[in-house]
Amino acid sequence: MLVQRLGAPSDFDPLLERIASARVVMLGEASHGTYDYYRIREQITRRLIVERGFSFVAVEGDWPDCDLVNRSVTAAPGGEADPQSALERFVRWPTWMWSNAEVSRFCRWLRAWNLDQPVPERVGFHGLDVYSLWESMQSILDYLGEEDPVTLEAAAEAYRCFEPYGSRIEEYGVASRFVSARCEDEVVRLLARTRERAARDGAGSFSAWQNAAVVAGAEKYYRAMVGGGPQSWNVRDTHMAETLDRLLERYGPDAKAVVWAHNTHVGDARATDMSPGGMVNIGQLARERYGADDVVLVGFGSYEGTVVAAPRWGAPHEVMTAPPARAGSLEERLHTLLPDRALLILSHGDRPDWLVQEADHRAIGVVYDPSFEAWGNYVPTRLGDRYDAFVWCDHTTALHPLPATVMPGELETYPSGV
Structure with missing residues (x-):
């Protein structure tokens, strides 16, 4: 040592x-x-x-929140000129994990660094986690627009399947104990269709593909969570590992x-x-x-x-x-x-x-x-x-959270909230 x-x-x-x-x-x-x-x-x-x-x-x-930061630090079209503005848009509790002065300082430095680099060599900032089902669903719908009716219908079917649970999406896990309440088939179809569309659209569609993977991971996570034990933790960390794989590729x-x-x-x-x-x-x-x-x-x-x-x-x-x-x-x-x-x-x-x-x-x-x-x-x-x-x-010493409008977050996983 x-x-x-x-x-x-x-x-x-x-x-x-x-x-x-x-x-x-x-x-x-x-x-x-x-x-x-x-x-x-x-x-x-x-x-x-x-x-x-x-x-x-x-x-x-x-993924969706961090994608706002990524667009800012890489100076992508439509991205915020100041990464802190993107961080201040984080609303799902606990916001302070990433919406804080320390991350803001790093992201401002990263944007300044990236502006001196060729666009293909700019360093990104991405989210790995499995939460954000609704935000990822909306991002997919925004990406699809009206140009791909088959994929759009797959997204709409998945959206309708989750819609009865609203902001209490963890209740889906309880309902999923009954086969008729599961959204698994709809999510699998959405992931397959979005992957096919992304393959046609090229690198610019990677975020849509990842959002579809988040929806699929979230569906598994909430089904596993209701059963207790280690499975929901494993779904979450396996999703993060697979996201890392996709990013490296x-x-x-x-x-x-x-x-x-x-x-x-x-x-x-x-x-x-x-x-x-x-x-x-x-x-x-x-x-x-x-x-x-x-x-x-x-x-x-x-x-x-x-x-x-x-x-x-x-x-x-x-x-x-x-x-x-x-x-x-x-x-x-x-x-x-x-x-x-x-x-x-x-x-x-x-x-x-x-x-x-x-x-x-x-x-x-x-x-x-x-x-x-x-x-x-x-x-x-x-x-x-x-x-x-x-x-x-x-x-x-304690970090310094940015001001935030907080929305409820998902239920905790083991160990408590990590």
Whole structure:
């Protein structure tokens, strides 16, 4: 293990050496509401774009919302001149995950960078997640217009099938226990027709194809969610992995991706208690699909600080205090061993026993109750197997959400809201 104190931009050099020619770099976070994680992730991503030619950033966000940001940062026709204007249009709770000052700063930098690049070489910004069924449906209808009546009818049939559930789309999952209530056939037909249309229209229709895949993924997700257990989680992470596959294919054979998502998605599930529970995640799937040498997984963690989260699902966000990590946790150990800011290259040289032994590793979702720290908010983890590198921030502060008009979001998934 190599330990590098962080203080200057060059202190990330060992991480870039570890990344080498990797095709996929996943940068995690131990919460969705911590300034330090977003800021450091931005610094690493800038270097990957400028020095290593990475092609796009893919985040744990909705495809339609992130497509507005992509159009802005790539200066596509009709895109916002200021990426923050696109971020401020995010309305589905929890908006602060991406609609915040930290992401805005990165996206403004990315647009400035892209304006100096040829159009085919501009770096994109995309959403991987399975939510946004209604927004994706509307985007498909807008794309089809009146020019393809067969595909348009397939979209209309899928829309009509979901329409009775309105904004309470999770109720579809309950109804789907009865075969007559399922929309699976309509969605499969829509996906096939949209894929055929996209193949005819070329690269400009990729977003419509992806929106159809979101609709298909959402239909599976809500059907799985009502049954409980790991299946809805697996539907979601498999959808994100498949979206990453499509993006790499779209950007070409030399494409390289940066992924921003929670540690519970990024860190290999096989090194946690998620795997015995039957769950997979995008970190595991990427290692399996592309090979360990072409994938670098970077986790993040802290000992204490402040964080933006909500006390319950759908509630307004608050700045909360994350207390000192509980006794016996990885965070407590790192607090005693490391400086305030440090980078660990976990696969470098000899590894101490505690890197391969299981210990609790904190995970804060968009829903958080600090009083639950004594028995929750932790994932048993073998740190050296879960990640290739780890960024340590002993004390952290809350990020800065942008003003937003909030709409209700989907029900939480395990672990809570990550």
